[in-house]
Amino acid sequence: MKGCRENSGVDRYGVGFSVFSGALLGVATTALVSWLAWVCLVPFLLAVRNAKKPVAQVCWAGLAYGLVMSFWVAGAALRYTGDRWCVALLCHGVAVGIMAAKAVILLMLFVPVRRKPVGVQLLFWPPAATLAEMGMYHLLEGFPWFQYPVGFSQATNLYVSQLAAVGGIFLLSFAVLVLNLVCARAMKRRSAAWAVLFVVLLALLHGGGALAVRQVEGLRMDGFRVALANDNSSFTLRWTRERVDEYAQRLLGLAASIKGKGQCLTIWNEGVVPWAYRPDDDLILAILKATNTSADTLHLIGMTTAAMGHTFNSAYLFTGKGQVMGRYDKQNLLKGIEMPASGMKLPFFEASPFEEPAEANRGILAAGRARIGVLICNESSTNRVAASFARSPYDFLVVLANNNWFTGTPLIRHHFYFNRLLAIRNRKDLVVNNNLGVSGHISASGIIVQRRESKEPFVSYCTVKKIVNHGDT
Template sequence: MLIQQLRIFTVNYSYTAVIISAILTSISLILVNYVIACFALIFLFLPLCNVVQVRQAVYIGAIFGAVSAGILNYWMIPAIARYAQSSLTLGIGCWLLSVLVISSLYALQFAAFAKARFANTSFVAICFNAFLMASFWVIFEWMRAALFAGMPWLSYSIGISQAGSLFMAQSAAAGSVYMLSFLLVLVNYTFSHAIHSEAWRWLLLPVLILVTQFIAGVWLYYNISQQAATTGHPKISTALVLASLPPETVWNEHNGNALVERLLSLNEEAVVDNPDLILWSETVIPWTYSADDDFLKEVSKATSGKNAHFLLGMSTAVDQNSNAVFNSAYFFNPTGEVLDRHDKHELLTLIERPLFNDNGNIILPFLSGNGLVVQQGARQQAIKTPWGQAGVLLCNESAVPALTNRLASDQVSFLINLGNDGWFSDFFITKQHFYNGRLRAIEARKDLVINNNRGVSGLIRASGDIGARYHSERSSVQRVDIYPNQIAPIDYHYFLYTIFSATVLLLLVRFYRRTEILSA
């Protein structure tokens, strides 16, 4: 009875159902809740079953994209107004622009599906349509991730909701977040078809997909756990220096000394247990690196006596004649000598780099107010450490699966994510940042340690287990152990190549059948 009422509701109130779907999908992403995601899209796909014109599909996609973007990007308004030294109007303008972009892309995605889907109701046609919907969804997610790598607020993936489940997230080891999205869309679409056609036997298919994904996840989890336990690599005892500096912090002659003393005090606390590695957060030091830096000399006085290496975020001057800098992570030996450096690759558009090109003027005054011009780094490879290659992801780079894949080619032994979520510490982005790290750890099959200023810091195992999690606005030093390994990950591009190839094949079949009908 309830399912029949749902079907009637979506027929009579189709756009209301689409709005409900957008709200539920947004909640699943905000909470990183895989249960809600398993049925959120049913309210979207049911109205699509009644669509007879491409124009109707465009409306459905546009409404879904606009509502979901409006909810997921609400943080832009208060964050820009508060931290970018800007007016409320600019925040609203950026929010509306994100709504327009995402709405347009979903409209295009649904128009493509409506144009390509098979019209008959045979078993084979229904299976093809379910695959086409899932593949189009993944292809458009991949396109958004590629186009907006520097603007993660335009490339939310529904698959991130699965990161809340240790076992359901394991499929990311084979196909990254895109496989998680593909399976979710398949589940929701087949549920929708069963409800729309009242063919209850079809309900077995989404249940079978979910059960298979769970069982496969259990097997993958225990398999990688066993492999990681037998690698024989020694652990890396690590101290996380959680400075918890608020974004309003100003380093000047009035409070600079107090801030330095605070950081040096944390450093003294970090070396007490004689760790192998001390990790600071991204841009914890607001000035550019210099070999004669007094602060670094004071830090190395404490580490040299304990034989602790340290990695911290610090800017690198591009040249002496400009304000251009690289956003970098420096790796030092215990005496303060630079052993290696990693520069940020994917800069945050409108925050670190101008819109459209590096020489443009369209940028929010988060950093530009200080006269800094951040450029894409010159040294983006993994860094060499005494414990093997370390793949470094700076801040939003943990949301880019392609970077993890590239670092894996450098034969990394573990991953490090240094970030600064001070600008967004009051919003759900900090939680998403942490769970993006979980997916990167599963994809690469490497331990990933996170030090995220005012965000969620901790350690995620190669298996996806959360080894440690800290989220506090108070300064502290936390201890974690990293276990390096040389387990070879699966390149997720193989999954994407398969999806692209199968989609092209289905579109050729669809075109051939249409041509055959027209010529008959």
């Protein structure tokens, strides 16, 4: 009986540790606390080793993680669906379930080796969990609010995040899991040697990252001047028919504030013109005419395309006189919002679903002497689209986005740091213009050159550069 009571006490203690670990992992990821991610799983790793019911502990940890990661979903769904509580609560429940399941899969892979030597654990768990994350990441493509690898927690750490240039966000996940195992070993054995190894690994990650940043910054040359024109309009202004004149005046006022400062390109945000392109569109022509820039300045403007029964989420490249020089159509659509998921789509006024484009409008756009890779909104949260641009040389990445629906949620900040990892992964300067989100300029090394978050219209200017290898000069 005494042994049973002791085991029961260990189980209760272990459940608490597991819940604590799951919650810490959620905090480290959603708040982007890089150092917390290095140790957040240590309580779970210590408690589950001798657990009588390890699967239960894994499930409790997963639930805690899911609740922390999804706390914002109901509020965002309410805004998107027009205060439909039933839909919002359903979305919240689904989000908690999916995020919890992801954590359960990740932690469950440790259970078979929990009593094995630490060498076996290091050889099995980090690689297996990283592969599982890769599979879940691709399975959930089109649902960016569920695509959170453990490695995303390192996006605010400039030096550690340099690993993304080698193996993407998943190599960051691998590093985080290894650090947690090493730290757990040091604490369990109270071993100075393992503690030293933990510190050495961190020193190597930070030192190597610092060297990589310095090297990349030394290769950035040949600047292109770019302007960001951000209207920062709420959805009630942008998509309310009765307020179309008010919205048009807001855009014209913003256009008039754009000055000619040598920029070759003015970038607007996603869907800034809230209807489909027409060659005789008076608003487009009025916006271009209102700007105080030279006729050579190009404008990249987000709007939709409706052609032959098809609808695309697009970015149009205009000359100062309104001539279309190119168009990019969004490839990675939001499932359940921009396109149906399993036949279902969240209600969004009367908008029709978008479609994925054919090959014609998926490539690089030539903006004067600059060649740009254009991404729209959530396409910057994965590397699939950006990687496709590598087939031909280009100079920098441009992201047009709209975070209107996620105001007041962590996704505003997350989106910007996904952009940072994308810039590092592709070693390209990246410029993002995000309606009611975080806009700015990130260098190819990941250094945040410019960052701006506002609820008012603004125009900002930056000089983006491209990587020039010594053999190219």
